[in-house]
Each structure stands twice: as C-alpha cells, then as structure tokens.
Amino acid sequence: MEFFQSVLFCEALCVILSTLVVFLFSFFILRILGKRRLSRLTYLDLLLVIILGAASGNAMIYRDDVSSLIYSIAAITVIGIFVKVLDEITQKYKWINAWLIGDVRLVIYNGEIVKSALKKESINEEELLALLRGKGFDSPKNVERAYLEIDGELSVIAKEEETPPIKK
Known part of the structure; x- marks a missing residue:
C-alpha cells in the first residue's frame, strides 16, 4: 500500500x-x-x-x-x-x-437592412435584430448606420432625430 x-x-x-x-x-x-x-x-x-x-x-x-x-x-x-x-x-x-481577420461591414444604412452584407457575414435578420435590441434600438428604422465589427460586436449610429438609448 x-x-x-x-x-x-x-x-x-x-x-x-x-x-x-x-x-x-x-x-x-x-x-x-x-x-x-x-x-x-x-x-x-x-x-x-x-x-x-x-x-x-x-x-x-x-x-x-x-x-x-x-x-x-x-x-x-x-x-x-x-x-x-x-x-x-x-x-x-x-x-x-x-x-485573415475580417473587415467591418455596414449592415444597416438609413434605416434599411443591407441583406447582401448579412449574407456575406452568414447571419440572418433575427440575429441582427437581437444585436440591435442589445444596443437599445427596437427597429432598424431608428438607425442611420450600423456596422458589424470584426469581433462580432455591433456599432450603431442613431438617426439624427433619434436620441441614443439611455442605459438604466
């Protein structure tokens, strides 16, 4: 033992x-x-x-x-x-x-989803809308431009008449 x-x-x-x-x-x-x-x-x-x-x-x-x-x-x-x-x-x-790493891609322009960009990034509209809601926007209509960054994060620029979301 x-x-x-x-x-x-x-x-x-x-x-x-x-x-x-x-x-x-x-x-x-x-x-x-x-x-x-x-x-x-x-x-x-x-x-x-x-x-x-x-x-x-x-x-x-x-x-x-x-x-x-x-x-x-x-x-x-x-x-x-x-x-x-x-x-x-x-x-x-x-x-x-x-x-190798990827590039930033414009996925929303002037309130409209750029479907060709979604196809290139292999994401669907539901996934994009979920990312958008995570940023405090309930609709792409409130967005001037949104970019899918190389790390998968979504950067959003609100339309001028819209105020950016306030985090509570």
Missing part, C-alpha cells in the same frame, strides 16, 4: 510541476503577444486559445517523460512566434488583415 502512495505522490507532484511550468511559460508568451489579445476575440485569437490549450494541456496531464513537456513548450513557442509574425504582417499589409 505504501508503494502505491509513493507512486501516486510522485505522479501527482510531476503533474503539479508540469502544470506550473506550462502555465508560467504560456503566461510569458501571452504577455509578449500583447494586451490586444485580452480584448474581444477575433477568429485568429480564438484559434490561438484553442491551440494553446491543446498544447499546454498535453504537458500538464500526460506524463510519459520530460519529452512531452519539452514538446509542449516548443509548440507554445512556435505558436507564439507565428502569431507575433502574423500580427506584424497584418499591421503592415491591410489587405492581408482584411482577408
């Missing part, structure tokens, strides 16, 4: 140490990538979260030997470098940014 307790203790200690190493290293990489990653997620940011989770999860849980920890740290490093390079490229070339 004592043998199992010592084996379980050693395995638990290895999992704890691997988890701490991967957490601290991932934290370091995310700090290098910058605060922009903390704001609303784009597709690229969401993909980064998923891949980092997969790479770090393996090292924290599966403890075959030290190589799994080294492989995870290598994967996290490569991901971090790739995302940093991609950020630099998308800052320099706006067309690449628009292609």
Whole structure:
C-alpha cells in the first residue's frame, strides 16, 4: 500500500510541476503577444486559445517523460512566434488583415437592412435584430448606420432625430 502512495505522490507532484511550468511559460508568451489579445476575440485569437490549450494541456496531464513537456513548450513557442509574425504582417499589409481577420461591414444604412452584407457575414435578420435590441434600438428604422465589427460586436449610429438609448 505504501508503494502505491509513493507512486501516486510522485505522479501527482510531476503533474503539479508540469502544470506550473506550462502555465508560467504560456503566461510569458501571452504577455509578449500583447494586451490586444485580452480584448474581444477575433477568429485568429480564438484559434490561438484553442491551440494553446491543446498544447499546454498535453504537458500538464500526460506524463510519459520530460519529452512531452519539452514538446509542449516548443509548440507554445512556435505558436507564439507565428502569431507575433502574423500580427506584424497584418499591421503592415491591410489587405492581408482584411482577408485573415475580417473587415467591418455596414449592415444597416438609413434605416434599411443591407441583406447582401448579412449574407456575406452568414447571419440572418433575427440575429441582427437581437444585436440591435442589445444596443437599445427596437427597429432598424431608428438607425442611420450600423456596422458589424470584426469581433462580432455591433456599432450603431442613431438617426439624427433619434436620441441614443439611455442605459438604466
């Protein structure tokens, strides 16, 4: 019985140490990538979260030997470098940014829903109206322009005769 307790203790200690190493290293990489990653997620940011989770999860849980920890740290490093390079490229070339990250799209103009924009963004009118209600507008007729931002948020400009909604 004592043998199992010592084996379980050693395995638990290895999992704890691997988890701490991967957490601290991932934290370091995310700090290098910058605060922009903390704001609303784009597709690229969401993909980064998923891949980092997969790479770090393996090292924290599966403890075959030290190589799994080294492989995870290598994967996290490569991901971090790739995302940093991609950020630099998308800052320099706006067309690449628009292609990879997306672009702001006008979805309501002068009180009318721009249906072609909804089709390009793969959302329907009900989803747009729900976003609009979330901004305090009960109808597109009260809206001069509304933009679907790259993070999925809706920016609304009220018609001049309308007063912006007051949050209670």
